[in-house]
Amino acid sequence: MSAQTRKSINISLAVFSVLAVIGVVCWILQLTKGLQMTNLGTTNMWGLYITGFMIFTGVAAGSLFFASVPYLFRLDEFKPYCRISAYVGAVSSIVAASLFIIVDIGNPERVWLFITSGNFTSPMFWDFIILLSYMVISVIFTRQLILVHEGKKDEKSVKPIAVLAFAAGILVFVTSFVFSFQTARPMWNTPAQPLSFLLAAFAVALAVLIILAFILNKIGYIHMPVPLISKMAKLCALLLAAELLIIIGEVLVGLYPGAGGEYEAVSWLVAGGGAIRFWLEMAAVVGALILLTRQASEKGGTILFGAIFAFAAVYLIKSNFLQAELFHPLLNYAGPVMYGDGAFYYIPSLIEIGVSVGIVSLGAFLLVIGLRALKLGE
Amino acid sequence: MRYAMAIDIKKCTGCHSCSVACKVENNLPDDIWWNRVLTVGGENMDTPMGKFPNVKMEYLPINCQHCENPACVKACPVGATYKRKEDGIVVQDYDKCIGCRYCMVACPYSGVRQFNWKKPEYAIDIAMGDKDVTKHQYNTVEKCTFCVHRLARGEKPACIETCPNRARHFGDIDDPESEVSKAIQGRTYFKLLEEKGTKPSIYYLT
Numbered sequence: 061m062s063a064q065t066r067k068s069i070n071i072s073l074a075v076f077s078v079l080a081v082i083g084v085v086c087w088i089l090q091l092t093k094g095l096q097m098t099n100l101g102t103t104n105m106w107g108l109y110i111t112g113f114m115i116f117t118g119v120a121a122g123s124l125f126f127a128s129v130p131y132l133f134r135l136d137e138f139k140p141y142c143r144i145s146a147y148v149g150a151v152s153s154i155v156a157a158s159l160f161i162i163v164d165i166g167n168p169e170r171v172w173l174f175i176t177s178g179n180f181t182s183p184m185f186w187d188f189i190i191l192l193s194y195m196v197i198s199v200i201f202t203r204q205l206i207l208v209h210e211g212k213k214d215e216k217s218v219k220p221i222a223v224l225a226f227a228a229g230i231l232v233f234v235t236s237f238v239f240s241f242q243t244a245r246p247m248w249n250t251p252a253q254p255l256s257f258l259l260a261a262f263a264v265a266l267a268v269l270i271i272l273a274f275i276l277n278k279i280g281y282i283h284m285p286v287p288l289i290s291k292m293a294k295l296c297a298l299l300l301a302a303e304l305l306i307i308i309g310e311v312l313v314g315l316y317p318g319a320g321g322e323y324e325a326v327s328w329l330v331a332g333g334g335a336i337r338f339w340l341e342m343a344a345v346v347g348a349l350i351l352l353t354r355q356a357s358e359k360g361g362t363i364l365f366g367a368i369f370a371f372a373a374v375y376l377i378k379s380n381f382l383q384a385e386l387f388h389p390l391l392n393y394a395g396p397v398m399y400g401d402g403a404f405y406y407i408p409s410l411i412e413i414g415v416s417v418g419i420v421s422l423g424a425f426l427l428v429i430g431l432r433a434l435k436l437g438e
Numbered sequence: 439m440r441y442a443m444a445i446d447i448k449k450c451t452g453c454h455s456c457s458v459a460c461k462v463e464n465n466l467p468d469d470i471w472w473n474r475v476l477t478v479g480g481e482n483m484d485t486p487m488g489k490f491p492n493v494k495m496e497y498l499p500i501n502c503q504h505c506e507n508p509a510c511v512k513a514c515p516v517g518a519t520y521k522r523k524e525d526g527i528v529v530q531d532y533d534k535c536i537g538c539r540y541c542m543v544a545c546p547y548s549g550v551r552q553f554n555w556k557k558p559e560y561a562i563d564i565a566m567g568d569k570d571v572t573k574h575q576y577n578t579v580e581k582c583t584f585c586v587h588r589l590a591r592g593e594k595p596a597c598i599e600t601c602p603n604r605a606r607h608f609g610d611i612d613d614p615e616s617e618v619s620k621a622i623q624g625r626t627y628f629k630l631l632e633e634k635g636t637k638p639s640i641y642y643l644t
Contacts, residue, residue, distance in 0.1 A: 094576060095537075096556040102549055105539040166537020166553070166577025173516040173536060184515040184540050243634045244509060244546035389548030390631055393476035393498060394483045396457065399469040399555050 061281070061437070068279035069432050076425035083418005086411045087163055095166055097411040101400015104386040108408040109164035111379045112416050115264055116157035116423070117187070117235050118257070118374070120194050122265020123149035125229025126292075127201065128222040131215075141284055143205045143436045144276070145269055146225070150198030151430060153268075154191060156423035163415050183237040190234055201225050206435055232261045239381075247314070247325055247385040252306050259303040264374040266296035267348075270367035272427075274360070281437045286360035293363045296370055297352035303377065304345050325388035333405035334384055341376035344369050440506070440526035441584055442611035442639040443598075444621040445499050449605035452477065452484060452497035459600035460501070463585065465567030467558035467574050472582040473501040473597055474549065499606075501582035501597070502550045503630060503638030504528045510551065513544035519579075525610075526639065527584050535578040542579060546634045551581045584608075611639065 061069075090097045100107050127146035130138040162168045178185045201221045207213040236257035239248040273289050276282045314326030329338045351366030383406050408416070430436060452475050460466070460473035478496040479487020486493035508528050510519050518534035519541055521527070542551045558574040560566075570587035574580065585595035593599075598608045609616030618641070627641045 094556045105542050170536045177516045179517040181512045182515040242544050390546050391548050393478055395474040395476040396471050
């Protein structure tokens with residue numbers, strides 16, 4: 061590792077730790093005053109934290125999946141970068157995904173009940189098991205890859221764990237069951253959702269890995285050729301395009317009847333309280349598609365911006381997916397005022413944003429620690 | 439044995455007495471309502487549906503439906519909400535609730551489950567309600583209990599006794615001689631969102 065690379069790593073460690081500390085301060089504030097510090101309410105009881113959970117579970121699953129693919133399908137050119145991808149899945153994103161749940165629940169000190177009193181019929185419990193399995197699989201996988209890199213192990217020995225990582229990645233569709241199994245939520249309760257979750261998870265994981273590749277290239281930690289990154293970009297675009305088709309389908313299916321619950325929710329999304337963010341979502345998807353599929357320049361700057369757009373697109377897709385449904389419950393007759401009533405759309409509070417930035421920074425901090433301490437580079 | 443409730447929509451005048459009785463009996467914190475009387479069709483509470491002069495008032499009292507197949511019980515990751523085997527009442531264990539609000543997401547009867555977003559605060563300084571009511575907890579979800587503390591003493595839920603029009607009936611739906619079974623006999627009724635497969639225990643008489 062060059063001195064320049066080491067310096068960049070140290071600076072980023074300092075920045076991420078400051079941001080993580082700010083996140084902790086925000087969380088302490090939330091713990092002392094309660095979830096009233098968020099902009100959530102009785103109707104929209106889930107928000108930014110759950111969106112963060114969806115995204116980072118997706119990143120964990122996707123990065124595990126993409127770390128396994130080169131070993132299963134003999135894509136030798138990608139193999140030197142698999143360790144980084146496996147580590148992103150092993151530590152950073154799993155920690156981030158778990159913390160997004162921890163900060164969302166009212167009584168984090170009771171989280172051990174997941175172990176002592178887990179309810180096997182609850183999709184959220186299944187998610188807990190899956191996250192645990194990701195953690196185990198990806199730690200073993202990362203270690204195996206490092207051993208192979210050091211020449212202490214044969215490449216063939218990686219195959220069994222790579223198969224597991226591949227399967228675990230696909231299992232991210234179980235995450236969608238938290239939402240898609242709920243008959244009380246018609247917009248989520250469709251067979252398209254598990255597929256949509258899978259597409260979004262892999263797309264956002266690729267977006268993160270592409271951004272990471274650019275940063276690590278820039279500081280000289282790796283030297284990944286732009287044509288290779290471009291291949292990842294094209295796959296990311298393909299996944300996003302499929303996701304876009306599902307969204308267009310959902311919107312048209314909802315609008316066509318011209319009345320009724322689903323029509324109201326979709327109209328709110330495209331022309332009501334949710335419109336600004338829906339059209340931003342569309343702009344981000346289309347922008348990402350254009351930038352990711354354009355002929356890359358020598359330095360590949362368009363790809364980097366495309367990946368940033370893709371990340372924003374998936375965030376907006378997940379956030380809008382949540383809010384459009386929550387703001388349109390099956391029973392919405394007028395009644396006594398409940399906590400949080402009167403809101404027509406949801407914007408996260410500063411505390412929520414602070415906590416979320418802190419969580420992502422902690423994930424990034426752990427990533428940089430890994431980059432420094434483990435042999436993840438070339 | 440399975441407890442059930444019948445609410446006669448024809449008799450309900452939307453006086454909100456049941457909501458208030460519930461609020462007082464269970465010493466509900468500010469912003470929390472286990473039992474609400476919704477106004478059907480009107481834009482705001484207690485406003486009519488339709489356009490003048492063709493207006494109509496209709497109410498829908500709503501509390502936890504104590505479903506036979508409760509979506510909340512399936513959803514709760516830690517089993518903090520469960521159905522009592524002996525009488526079918528769906529209860530919430532405050533000491534176990536982690537506050538994830540997944541039950542609120544899963545319940546089709548929006549708003550019957552409510553969350554303590556802040557430390558419970560009360561409109562007056564003196565605690566109201568029955569001494570046997572479980573203490574409310576910060577950061578937990580709560581809801582109608584069919585007044586289990588009263589049932590334990592052989593009394594009916596507070597909303598049943600308070601309703602001035604006797605629009606509410608309660609009892610064991612498995613017993614043909616119970617008040618609720620008799621109230622349903624010969625009447626047409628509907629159950630809320632029955633198509634969702636939750637098998638609610640509240641019968642709305644029409």
